Amino acid sequence: MPAVSKGDGMRGLAVFISDIRNCKSKEAEIKRINKELANIRSKFKGDKALDGYSKKKYVCKLLFIFLLGHDIDFGHMEAVNLLSSNRYTEKQIGYLFISVLVNSNSELIRLINNAIKNDLASRNPTFMGLALHCIANVGSREMAEAFAGEIPKVLVAGDTMDSVKQSAALCLLRLYRTSPDLVPMGDWTSRVVHLLNDQHLGVVTAATSLITTLAQKNPEEFKTSVSLAVSRLSRIVTSASTDLQDYTYYFVPAPWLSVKLLRLLQCYPPPEDPAVRGRLTECLETILNKAQEPPKSKKVQHSNAKNAVLFEAISLIIHHDSEPNLLVRACNQLGQFLQHRETNLRYLALESMCTLASSEFSHEAVKTHIETVINALKTERDVSVRQRAVDLLYAMCDRSNAQQIVAEMLSYLETADYSIREEIVLKVAILAEKYAVDYTWYVDTILNLIRIAGDYVSEEVWYRVIQIVINRDDVQGYAAKTVFEALQAPACHENLVKVGGYILGEFGNLIAGDPRSSPLIQFSLLHSKFHLCSVPTRALLLSTYIKFVNLFPEVKATIQDVLRSDSQLRNADVELQQRAVEYLRLSTVASTDILATVLEEMPPFPERESSILAKLKKKKGPSTVTGLEDSKRERGADINGGPEPTPASAASTPSPSADLLGLGAAPPAPVGPPASSGGLLVDVFSDSPSAVAPLAPGSEDNFARFVCKNNGVLFENQLLQIGLKSEFRQNLGRMFIFYGNKTSTQFLNFTPTLICSDDLQATLSLQTKPVDPTVDGGAQVRQAVNIECVSDFTEAPVLNIQFRYGGTFQNVSVKLPITLNKFFQPTEMASQDFFQRWKQLSNPQQEVQNIFKAKHPMDTEITKAKIIGFGSALLEEVDPNPANFVGAGIIHTKSTQIGCLLRLEPNLQAQMYRLTLRTSKETVSQRLCELLSDQF
């Protein structure tokens, strides 16, 4: 190796750098840099041609200045000129400047492209290498346009030097990332895959990166890479460490290449070919075995490189998730790392084990490490490692260890880093709910959570505890007692006051028998917190008070006094003032019965996905949590079937500012304490009409009945009846849908929606207006739908209806019978015409035939009526056999008109029909034949 002197003879550069280093202040540094920039600028602008050495010196200076964070706005042209130099040193410095400084200055790119083109054509491998590096570094779209065709050829040409192939592979990867449309797959793809077999490991390293990216986008085309990667990996893994001399790093054969090959294999499922699969399993076992062998070197580099491969192999094992034996071995290996003295290994082991926990094969094995993980939570000095431990505990949690894990997380929370507290709170809340067998434990846990980390308890968490307490009557008394006790603490978190206020307002009566928690004591306790709370909490408490008026008539006077006080009735906050005024009035004018109805206990909440889970997903990003959650849900599903939604008495979402004063006569809907000022709870608790219900049973039969008729009842259950009336002319139609409420109770949030698939939307246009969201008991609402057939279609739109009835959420879906034959116009024609046209449509694609068994009695008159109802003309005396039926008509669509002929031949003895459709369009023949065959 040549001895490289500091500064390499470039004295000017050395002086400049020392000057910068000696600058005492930022200002001095900027001054010195500006002086240098001026100097270089004048040199570049000067008449004297600079020699290669000077150019190089100045470019180095500019690079240094750029590194210090100063933009360089000149010198680009000089750098471009260097590219066309024939001297390698000058060319090299020109390319360096451009790769570091140029991004997409379009004017320059064209000049640069020219130089690159020349260098690529030069067949000089060093020049080609420089040019390819430049494309890989800059990689603009213009470069892709210029070279996307050329690079694949360079890459797969037989006579290309290895180092050029390496650069070409990654250069192509760059172009594929910037402009995939310009890099079409072609003959070269299969040859690229074979680069995995290249004898030069550097080429394989570069090619593997390219193939991995391509395989992610086009898995089918690169499928053959699997077996090649496996055999390459196998050759590396089983080689003696002396075989791959050049690529062996501290006795580990080609560690970086092994990692890349294992990554590539993670783009695919386990290999189907048993031989390949066997070979891969063998490789993975060898890698796991090597981890147990005594190290070939004491150097940390050796074990690091070995472990890099090991972690990647474990990732692949987890990705395949198919070999229980390997999964358990992987888990044991990671278990060893959990206690390793290297923090890096502990961190990575916790991270990998987290994904391992979601596999059914290794979940139990992961659980055996619980004590170690809990210990990590307590003793690790690195917050990021502790965070991984929390993640792992969350992932390994199930019914058997939930109590222990939740307890450990709670105790960790007391000292946890502020940055991760909110996430831990969410996790504890989710686990406590999911694995609660005993809901008293759940209530305790959440109250502890509020006590320990109240500030990090988001609204979703305390909303959720209230939902659960309301839905489970077995825990209500306990909850009331517990919050009452918790509120005794001299300083308690506002979130506790909210939960306490709500729960006592609903269930305070359950503990009122105990003289220690008599109504008055409950009220005084809550009211002692009132003045310390924020406006939304105070609003909630006011609702609690009016609930108390109903629950405990004996404290009515006390509460009225409080409401009447100036601090309430004249409160500056309009929401508080309004509540005070309205509640006071309500408590004075309403009779006991009315109060009892208005202030009735809240009906159960419909079961839905936990809003906490949604929040955690949002926090973590959907991809990271979902997989884990899904598997968690499967395991947790049977444990926690959630309360059944009971059809409660009329429940409406209380509007926080609803005018209660005028409601003395008509009993209004129950007012619940949650109506806090911003209507926050209302939003969170209101149903998100998420999923569309599956089609109602019998929907298909009803649908078929409408093929030949336009009016009738489409759907009916105990609550709702849906009737249809429709008419069609040419390609247009109009349908009236009638929704009848069969009950005596209002439907609320009544929303019918028409759902068309993307395909259908393009061919059938439906227009409608929303209907009134309230449907009174016994009433009927009408919805008009305007229909236009744009071109022929096969699917049918789906009508989804969602509404609230009582406390429950209803969701009904039916297929709406808008079918292609509705756009039929009958055509009368004589026998001769009919058969002439019949012959014209003799192309095999135009005819569709179906032979089928009769489902109904074979009655001639009914059959005739059905054919007419279907929309075509029924042509008498056309077919030579009088038992046959023939019809003709035109399907009108916006784009075209399609002539249709049909012939139905009954065979009474066999109780069969043969139906033949001939139209000028294959899809039309097909669809009409399907529709009509179902009718007989």
Added chain:
Amino acid sequence: MIKFFLMVNKQGQTRLSKYYEHVEINKRTLLETEVIKSCLSRSNEQCSFIEFKDFKLVYRQYAALFIVVGVNDTENEMAIYEFIHNFVEVLDEYFSRVSELDIMFNLDKVHIILDEMVLNGCIVETNRARILAPLLILDKMSES
């Protein structure tokens, strides 16, 4: 994929920066400051991987110099960690006991070495002799 490769000293001065995704110059300075801050705040007992925004930092410290590599989740942390060391060994071989000054005064050469090892954010060469080959040609040419 590797997003960037940085060499920063304890004073927070960048000695080498190479970005494999375009970042505006003013954002670079900001990013480099944040990155070195999060590395400096860590003790020896902490692991060498930092979750940083939506990606990860893998870093190693050599005397007063930090080498920090930003990677997305498709990279193996341990492999990158050891790759940093491989890079340092290559520098060590070329400069025979590399120091911060070598890197400052021979920025172009360090760039050439890095370009041979990482291209377009992917590890492309790990064999020392092959990494140094173009540089040796260059040196021979400038001697003559």
